Amino acid sequence: MPKPKWWLIARNEYLLKTSGIRRWRRLFPLATVALLAWYVVFAAPAVFSLASDLTKDLLLSEAALSFMQVMLFVIFISVFTVPIIQTLQDTNLAPLETLLSAPVRPADVLLGKFLGMLPTYSILITVLAGTFLALFIPFGMTLDQVLLSILVFILVVLISLWLGLLTAAMLKARLNRSQKGREAGQALALIIALPLVGLMYLSMNGEMMGALQGKGASLSDAFWLLPSSWGADLVLRFLQHPGDLGYEAGSTALGLLGLSGTLVLSLIAGVRLSGRAYDLEPVSFATPRAAPEGHLYAYARALAGNKHLGTVLVTVMKDYGRRLENLSRIIYILGLVVMMEVFMLGSLPPGNYVTLALLTASWLMAFLCVFVVGEVTARGKDNLFIYRKAPRGETRLVLARVLQGLLVVQPVAAVSALVVLIPAGLNWPEIVLLTGWMVAVSSFYVVMSTGLFLLFPAFSEKPMEVLGNAVLMMAISFLLFIFSFAFFGEEGGLYALLLASAVLGTSFLFMGWRKLVRLE
Incomplete structure (x- = not known):
């Protein structure tokens, strides 16, 4: 039985990313898992235990949930925009011509690219989450709570990554139908980064934290519609009740099921919609014309x-x-x-x-x-x-x-x-x-x-x-x-x-x- 095309595309993406270590490719997954486990469980807690007093004060403050929401929201938006920016900036037609010569559906391409990016993003988010959670391990967080918290981070990132890839593909399919559209896509790639920078400035300035706590804004209600806020609530529950995995077990299970279900449903919906909203065919290759000279050129x-x-x-x-x-x-x-x-x-x-x-x-x-x-x-x-x-x-x-x-x-x-x-x-x-x-x-x-x-x-x-x-x-x-x-x-x-x-x-x-x- 032939393997699905999306699996072959994902495998090819992985082989390309690990081409520099092809001699050690079979050992790479095991070595990576072992190194990440050592970092999360031993190295990071030992290094960051000096800052335990500061993290304890944060956990006991009313800003704890807001901080987690802001942190996961910035990660969510960053991962969402990165594939959009990269896709719109890419004007190389060689991969497109290769795909057009093979019987590949758009859904296979999108799903294969997504699965091919999973190892890289999973490693990065595990390091990030492990570094953050290392600040709280000295307070009694158990290994199962740490692993579930890392799983929450990974689920939030995967949802964001898939939605970003899907949005990028649909945008590029629409914009690539004309030369002006392709140029507009390259211009849009940089403009998209501006709201992300604004969010980061807003977070650093403390105004977003105040808005999430209900001080002068109604931002908190809207934030609960995002998967990043569900993940923030789960992680904060582990941080505030270290060693007690059974605390509000029903809410914890519901939150994990909600994140997992959102990822699965978004994958199914994206695969079904991609064939209608996203195509691989370029429509035109019109040559741009220079405008007549005006006062500026004079x-x-x-x-x-x-x-x-x-x-x-x-x-x-x-x-x-x-x-x-x-x-x-x-x-x-x-x-x-x-x-x-x-x-x-x-x-x-x-x-x-x-x-x-x-x-x-x-x-x-x-x-x-x-x-x-x-x-x-x-x-x-x-x-x-x-x-x-x-x-x-x-x-x-x-x-x-x-x-x-x-x-x-x-x-x-x-x-x-x-x-x-x-x-x-x-x-x-x-x-x-x-x-x-x-x-x-x-x-x-x-x-x-x-x-x-x-x-x-x-x-x-x-x-x-x-x-x-x-x-x-x-x-x-x-x-x-x-x-x-x-x-x-x-x-x-x-x-x-x-x-x-x-x-x-x-x-x-x-x-x-x-x-x-x-x-x-």
């Missing part, structure tokens, strides 16, 4: 001055502006600035507000610069060699990328500065001066980012290739800010940071340009 040509440089700049801007993903990155950065102001900066004391507000805003501008100018090498070496064939083509390409970055980053930097400075209560001359400073520093960050991507080129848009430069750029901007303000004070630090970013940015750009010219 301004760009005038800014470039040189006719040939203006042509390269407009070409670069059209390539950048035709993709909705780039617009979503700008919205994402502005959303982060607004959320930081609402949830974090607003609670700072007046004496430290301006310094920390400028730090966070300048740090996010460095992040935006990586997004904007990182494409200087992302089209691959072939694109660079096309410009090499023209006289001074590489120099014009670098200058065009810098000018394009300035046109995008400077307005965003000005808006971000106003968002964080207007609530500070400064007078308008100071606000205008600090906004100009933010625009100038962000401009030098554009130059610095361009130089970094020329020194350490990323020849594709894969996140892992861009990640190194992104981390390096953000680390440089953070250290420059800290050292400038630490050694020169608040007023002198502004000028020191401006000068340091100008010198570093120009140096990186020159070294990157030299490397590009010499590139074989």
Whole structure:
């Protein structure tokens, strides 16, 4: 009897993930289970026993249930959004063509991918749950209570993962029917992350905890509709009655059955609905067309001055502006600035507000610069060699990328500065001066980012290739800010940071340009 296709797909996913240890593949499950058991039962409790007094105070407080609800809710939403973001960002058609050449149903693909991801997610959530529960094992939690609590964490994550995969598949099936839909999907992938970041800020700020306890909001009733809250109630029952597994045994059994039943029913419903709502066929491969030139492109040509440089700049801007993903990155950065102001900066004391507000805003501008100018090498070496064939083509390409970055980053930097400075209560001359400073520093960050991507080129848009430069750029901007303000004070630090970013940015750009010219 042939094996089900979903089982073969799941097995293939597992083999791919363990391909690096194929010689030890048979021992891997046993070794993983033994290592996790040692960590949960012995290692983690021994390390975290020092914090037992703090966890005891938390258990006895009225915020205990709210804390558990928030913790499991953040895990639930995070696991739900991760497959959606990954699926919408993936534009590779090779796996799709492989599937279309085989008699595979959409339900087999979804179920196989889900089962193939189970080992990885189960290991991660066991480590996370074991670390958390280790804080409470010194109070008398028995091994069966620990194992049931870990099972609750795993069930919540599996429900969230399956719902996330199902939602991602249906979204991609609808959006992939046109070129604009595919571009909108890539843009949506980043925007989806904003509510998740907002939830995390809300949790850290304590407002969600207050809402769950009924202080000024009716959030608690809505939360009980989510499986994460059922799991929080179960885990908290074990934590508050260590060693007594029979306490409210009926409610405990009902909660476990509810989580298990929700997972099984969601799997059955998802498999039945996937054939109707999700398909593997792409509908069209329409080629996008650039919009006619308007006032913005005329301004760009005038800014470039040189006719040939203006042509390269407009070409670069059209390539950048035709993709909705780039617009979503700008919205994402502005959303982060607004959320930081609402949830974090607003609670700072007046004496430290301006310094920390400028730090966070300048740090996010460095992040935006990586997004904007990182494409200087992302089209691959072939694109660079096309410009090499023209006289001074590489120099014009670098200058065009810098000018394009300035046109995008400077307005965003000005808006971000106003968002964080207007609530500070400064007078308008100071606000205008600090906004100009933010625009100038962000401009030098554009130059610095361009130089970094020329020194350490990323020849594709894969996140892992861009990640190194992104981390390096953000680390440089953070250290420059800290050292400038630490050694020169608040007023002198502004000028020191401006000068340091100008010198570093120009140096990186020159070294990157030299490397590009010499590139074989």
